[in-house]
Amino acid sequence: xxxxxxxxxxxxxxxxxxxxxxxxxxxxxxxxxxxxxxxxxxxxxxxxxxxxxxxxxxxxxxxxxxxxxxxxxxxxxxxxxxxxxxxxxxxxxxxxxxxxxxxxxxxxxxxxxxxxxxxxxxxxxxxxxxxxxxxxxxxxxxxxxxxxxxxxxxxxxxxxxxxxxxxxxxxxxxxxxxxxxxxxxxxxxxxxxxxxxxxxxxxxxxxxxxxxxxxxxxxxxxxxxxxxxxxxxxxxxxxxxxxxxxxxxxxxxxxxxxxxxxxxxxxxxxxxxxxxxxxxxxxxxxxxxxxxxxxxxxxxxxxxxxxxxxxxxxxxxxxxxxxxxxxxxxxxxxxxxxxxxxxxxxxxxxxxxxxxxxxxxxxxxxxxxxxxxxxxxxxxxxxxxxxxxxxxxxxxxxxxxxxxxxxxxxxxxxxxxxxxxxxxxxxxxxxxxxxxxxxxxx
Amino acid sequence: xxxxxxxxxxxxxxxxxxxxxxxxxxxxxxxxxxxxxxxxxxxxxxxxxxxxxxxxxxxxxxxxxxxxxxxxxxxxxxxxxxxxxxxxxxxxxxxxxxxxxxxxxxxxxxxxxxxxxxxxxxxxxxxxxxxxxxxxxxxxxxxxxxxxxxxxxxxxxxxxxxxxxxxxxxxxxxxxxxxxxxxxxxxxxxxxxxxxxxxxxxxxxxxxxxxxxxxxxxxxxxxxxxxxxxxxxxxxxxxxxxxxxxxxxxxxxxxxxxxxxxxxxxxxxxxxxxxxxxxxxxxxxxxxxxxxxxxxxxxxxxxxxxxxxxxxxxxxxxxxxxxxxxxxxxxxxxxxxxxxxxxxxxxxxxxxxxxxxxxxxxxxxxxxxxxxxxxxxxxxxxxxxxxxxxxxxxxxxxxxxxxxxxxxxxxxxxxxxxxxxxxxxxxxxxxxxxxxxxxxxx
Numbered sequence: 001x002x003x004x005x006x007x008x009x010x011x012x013x014x015x016x017x018x019x020x021x022x023x024x025x026x027x028x029x030x031x032x033x034x035x036x037x038x039x040x041x042x043x044x045x046x047x048x049x050x051x052x053x054x055x056x057x058x059x060x061x062x063x064x065x066x067x068x069x070x071x072x073x074x075x076x077x078x079x080x081x082x083x084x085x086x087x088x089x090x091x092x093x094x095x096x097x098x099x100x101x102x103x104x105x106x107x108x109x110x111x112x113x114x115x116x117x118x119x120x121x122x123x124x125x126x127x128x129x130x131x132x133x134x135x136x137x138x139x140x141x142x143x144x145x146x147x148x149x150x151x152x153x154x155x156x157x158x159x160x161x162x163x164x165x166x167x168x169x170x171x172x173x174x175x176x177x178x179x180x181x182x183x184x185x186x187x188x189x190x191x192x193x194x195x196x197x198x199x200x201x202x203x204x205x206x207x208x209x210x211x212x213x214x215x216x217x218x219x220x221x222x223x224x225x226x227x228x229x230x231x232x233x234x235x236x237x238x239x240x241x242x243x244x245x246x247x248x249x250x251x252x253x254x255x256x257x258x259x260x261x262x263x264x265x266x267x268x269x270x271x272x273x274x275x276x277x278x279x280x281x282x283x284x285x286x287x288x289x290x291x292x293x294x295x296x297x298x299x300x301x302x303x304x305x306x307x308x309x310x311x312x313x314x315x316x317x318x319x320x321x322x323x324x325x326x327x328x329x330x331x332x333x334x335x336x337x338x339x340x341x342x343x344x345x346x347x348x349x350x351x352x353x354x355x356x357x358x359x360x361x362x363x364x365x366x367x368x369x370x371x372x373x374x375x376x377x378x379x380x381x382x383x384x385x386x387x388x389x390x391x392x393x394x395x396x397x398x399x400x401x402x403x404x405x406x407x408x409x410x411x412x413x414x415x416x417x418x419x420x421x422x423x424x425x426x427x428x429x430x431x432x433x434x435x436x437x438x439x440x441x442x
Numbered sequence: 443x444x445x446x447x448x449x450x451x452x453x454x455x456x457x458x459x460x461x462x463x464x465x466x467x468x469x470x471x472x473x474x475x476x477x478x479x480x481x482x483x484x485x486x487x488x489x490x491x492x493x494x495x496x497x498x499x500x501x502x503x504x505x506x507x508x509x510x511x512x513x514x515x516x517x518x519x520x521x522x523x524x525x526x527x528x529x530x531x532x533x534x535x536x537x538x539x540x541x542x543x544x545x546x547x548x549x550x551x552x553x554x555x556x557x558x559x560x561x562x563x564x565x566x567x568x569x570x571x572x573x574x575x576x577x578x579x580x581x582x583x584x585x586x587x588x589x590x591x592x593x594x595x596x597x598x599x600x601x602x603x604x605x606x607x608x609x610x611x612x613x614x615x616x617x618x619x620x621x622x623x624x625x626x627x628x629x630x631x632x633x634x635x636x637x638x639x640x641x642x643x644x645x646x647x648x649x650x651x652x653x654x655x656x657x658x659x660x661x662x663x664x665x666x667x668x669x670x671x672x673x674x675x676x677x678x679x680x681x682x683x684x685x686x687x688x689x690x691x692x693x694x695x696x697x698x699x700x701x702x703x704x705x706x707x708x709x710x711x712x713x714x715x716x717x718x719x720x721x722x723x724x725x726x727x728x729x730x731x732x733x734x735x736x737x738x739x740x741x742x743x744x745x746x747x748x749x750x751x752x753x754x755x756x757x758x759x760x761x762x763x764x765x766x767x768x769x770x771x772x773x774x775x776x777x778x779x780x781x782x783x784x785x786x787x788x789x790x791x792x793x794x795x796x797x798x799x800x801x802x803x804x805x806x807x808x809x810x811x812x813x814x815x816x817x818x819x820x821x822x823x824x825x826x827x828x829x830x831x832x833x834x835x836x837x838x839x840x841x842x843x844x845x846x847x848x849x850x851x852x853x854x855x856x857x858x859x860x861x862x863x864x865x866x867x868x869x870x871x872x873x874x875x876x877x878x879x880x881x882x883x884x
Contacts (some may be wrong), residue, residue, distance in 0.1 A: 101552070104721075153695045250545070
């Protein structure tokens with residue numbers, strides 16, 4: 001089977017109208033994505049789908065970057081790609097001229113992630129199995145053969161990775177059966193966006209508790225007094241047995257983060273997420289030391305395995321929040337999951353954004369079944385927005401993700417949604433009340 | 443004066459034909475740039491010019507990112523911008539939706555750098571002075587008012603920065619006179635590109651020595667035995683009194699770098715540059731500890747002030763190689779120069795690429811006159827390619843950069859060059875032997 005085309009579209013949802021997704025640094029997000037379809041010459045018409053999540057303006061830049069990668073993908077057969085997944089991923093992430101744009105970070109890496117994810121979707125569809133099952137069924141040598149160990153070998157060698165995977169072969173079938181039976185625990189962020197008023201927050205927390213969630217995350221930053229008031233409200237609705245997480249979305253400097261968490265610690269947060277710049281390994285390490293026992297989480301803006309490696313080496317975080325798009329697709333996610341296992345840091349994937357819940361359920365389930373073997377201190381974010389646009393949406397019941405059953409990576413969107421939300425020509429961007437929502441500054 | 447237009451063009455030079463600029467990770471570079479012109483409503487027709495250096499393929503992605511920033515720039519007056527340089531730079535680097543593409547790294551930050559540099563060029567032209575003189579003449583409060591201290595305040599506060607600048611006011615006129623009289627010391631990289639054969643390298647080193655250079659840099663990586671042979675050749679031409687630097691361009695992992703430098707140390711390198719990933723602060727720190735007294739340099743791929751801050755905090759480098767494009771323009775360069783001064787690390791700017799020599803001469807001269815006050819252990823890279831395309835090219839005589847005299851940031855290119863090299867429509871890209879040089883994989 002040969003990849004014969006790469007199509008990429010700029011898809012934007014006008015979420016800034018309702019302030020869904022609003023936080024201290026992203027006050028008016030329009031959840032968006034660069035959506036990739038790899039066409040093949042198969043008689044069955046099978047296609048690989050992938051997307052990379054963006055935040056509105058600038059999606060066209062990621063679209064341009066995906067197009068810049070096209071010549072590395074179109075014309076290749078699926079067989080040669082999966083026969084050398086490591087080489088294929090490096091051909092995208094370290095291309096001789098394009099790597100200047102990163103390397104392995106920012107726009108060009110977001111684009112590589114979308115393309116690599118589309119390849120994995122294609123592979124899983126061809127195998128007729130959900131992505132997480134494909135990963136669980138691969139031999140340790142195949143999984144390791146998909147990983148680029150450049151720059152991480154001082155922390156995780158190929159033989160370390162093989163030993164980790166082989167060591168977790170026992171009990172795999174039981175854990176698979178358990179996931180199919182019970183799903184994977186979720187937590188909700190939908191209740192605590194910064195732009196919501198107090199009444200809406202109280203109502204949403206009560207609804208979340210009624211729906212079976214015992215973990216709730218709130219946004220903080222900007223104003224500690226206001227954060228404390230909202231934390232008290234949420235804590236009252238949630239009860240002392242519920243688990244409250246806080247997320248500052250990089251608003252603070254290192255000293256500010258320490259000062260703020262000394263105040264907000266009163267509400268017993270299970271973790272503080274993104275207390276400062278995602279690039280600041282040493283800053284996270286210092287924050288963690290100074291606000292202990294409050295745990296520190298980060299990852300949705302961590303650019304690649306090299307920064308994650310250092311976050312682990314420096315004992316800077318307690319929770320690894322991999323993002324399915326920001327790093328170079330499934331390949332690099334595998335590297336990070338294995339690094340986290342080596343350093344015994346729980347992986348709790350980031351999923352605030354369109355398509356991320358669909359993606360990360362596969363990654364978390366694979367992690368449990370084949371790498372970590374435990375659910376302790378592990379929950380996957382759930383954000384209940386925009387799932388209706390997916391052909392096989394993620395489903396959460398009683399506070400847990402159900403195991404996906406359709407072949408692939410669950411990321412294929414409905415054709416009607418793509419047409420409706422394509423920017424700028426889609427109908428939703430040509431209604432008077434929407435035009436301009438994603439065009440100008442706040 | 444109001445900025446009324448932002449024009450951006452994709453300019454590429456087919457340098458891969460001669461392997462100028464070739465190194466271990468960039469074997470066939472086409473030196474390129476996204477070239478920005480800010481038009482104004484001034485009667486005199488003054489324009490601000492800026493560029494961000496790229497490596498061929500993918501320049502169009504940076505062009506798209508510059509266009510995404512246009513709405514933040516066009517319509518603003520120069521007066522309001524320079525009245526709040528910090529706020530203006532943050533409006534570009536932390537825009538609510540666009541920051542998802544970075545934040546402050548990769549393509550979107552390369553684009554912000556080009557735009558901010560164009561604003562500084564415009565300001566210096568309006569003042570009728572070369573950029574370095576504008577910087578030297580600004581009050582410490584104005585310089586500090588151009589810097590975004592977010593995420594670096596734990597290492598350098600606003601008052602630290604003010605104290606550093608005020609402490610170096612004395613002797614400023616003497617240092618300025620000295621720079622105008624004697625220039626700023628340069629070193630050459632043009633002799634040692636990896637793609638050159640031994641005879642060409644020997645000839646070029648002899649020519650460099652004859653031209654007054656006592657510092658020569660060679661590319662290493664890929665094959666230690668071959669590197670050692672070339673180092674011996676260069677050392678023989680250069681003599682034991684000459685200074686040899688080595689540059690691995692990120693080719694190695696941490697352990698590989700240590701092993702390679704234990705071999706190459708025989709040729710007495712003054713520094714090893716980019717021994718591993720630019721993201722690996724802890725890796726650089728370990729390499730530095732283990733190969734001492736060989737010094738460690740990095741910076742051309744360091745994405746922003748947050749990584750530089752940590753390289754200083756972790757005592758990971760001996761030499762700070764700021765890049766004038768990769769970080770967010772003059773504003774963030776000021777932050778990094780001041781951080782380096784606080785940690786007493788010499789700044790030796792990166793200049794391998796089109797336009798970088800033109801830019802960084804201003805930064806190095808400002809650093810000497812107003813911040814560091816010393817030339818000890820400080821040299822600026824000089825690469826003798828492509829200067830003929832600039833209206834006011836950088837000039838090196840007897841191994842030193844001459845102080846620029848024309849108003850602005852020296853980055854304006856000839857109209858004929860822009861037309862000739864614009865990709866893909868320029869004449870140089872439509873000659874049979876050139877077409878495709880920047881299109882396909884190697």
